[in-house]
Amino acid sequence: MVGPMAHSRARANPADGKPPVRRAASAAAVLFLLVGVLGFVPGITSGTADLRFAGHDSGAHLFGVFQVSALHNLVHLLFGVAGLVLARTVDGARAFLVGGGAVYLVLWVYGLAVGHDTGANVLPVNDADDWLHLGLGVGMIALGLLTGRARR
Numbered sequence: 001m002v003g004p005m006a007h008s009r010a011r012a013n014p015a016d017g018k019p020p021v022r023r024a025a026s027a028a029a030v031l032f033l034l035v036g037v038l039g040f041v042p043g044i045t046s047g048t049a050d051l052r053f054a055g056h057d058s059g060a061h062l063f064g065v066f067q068v069s070a071l072h073n074l075v076h077l078l079f080g081v082a083g084l085v086l087a088r089t090v091d092g093a094r095a096f097l098v099g100g101g102a103v104y105l106v107l108w109v110y111g112l113a114v115g116h117d118t119g120a121n122v123l124p125v126n127d128a129d130d131w132l133h134l135g136l137g138v139g140m141i142a143l144g145l146l147t148g149r150a151r152r
Contacts, residue, residue, distance in 0.1 A: 020147035023115070025093035028140060029083025036076030039068040065104040075123070087143035090148065097144030105137035 018026075039062050042048040050059025051070060058069035079100065086092035107123075111130035114120045125133070 008080070019090050020094075021090055021144065022087050022093045024143045024147045025083055025087035027097045028097065029080045029087055029142070031080075032076045032083060034081030035062065036073045036078075036080060038062060039073035039076065042068075048049065054122045055115055056119065057070060058124050065128045066132065067124050067129060070122055072123045072125075091092045094144050094148035097140045097148070101137045101140030101142075103137075104133045104140060108133040108137055 021077065025080075037045045038050070039060070040051075045051070045060050045062045045068060046064045047059040051068070052058035052060075058067060058072075058086055060068050062068045081151040083096045086096035088103050107125070108130055111125040111133060114125075116124070116126055123129075
């Protein structure tokens with residue numbers, strides 16, 4: 001049997017009472033931060049010796065699949081920080097998810113339009129990145145719209 005003191009010492013769950021859109025935005029932001037950091041970690045990112053600041057000639061691949069550069073990783077880190085800041089309010093969280101999703105859809109189109117082996121591919125992106133950007137864009141917009149609806 002648990003005594004009355006058990007609950008007084010228990011840690012409060014930081015998500016208790018937090019609107020779903022804020023939780024979704026916070027989770028997405030933390031994932032972007034994690035991906036940004038992992039993009040610099042040898043072993044998780046292959047070819048870190050060939051990591052370039054920017055450009056299509058960066059030879060680093062996160063999880064051996066997604067082409068990354070230092071700029072690409074920094075964009076993920078900045079996106080994560082922005083998400084955590086915006087997730088502090090319902091309107092900010094919704095704006096991060098829907099607006100960020102729109103940004104990722106633009107990146108998807110960019111990846112389809114730019115030649116992967118050209119100087120215009122500054123981030124850089126490859127086919128795997130393109131499909132991930134499509135999924136992120138659609139997923140973030142869906143989360144922003146579905147979790148950001150006003151409660152009745």
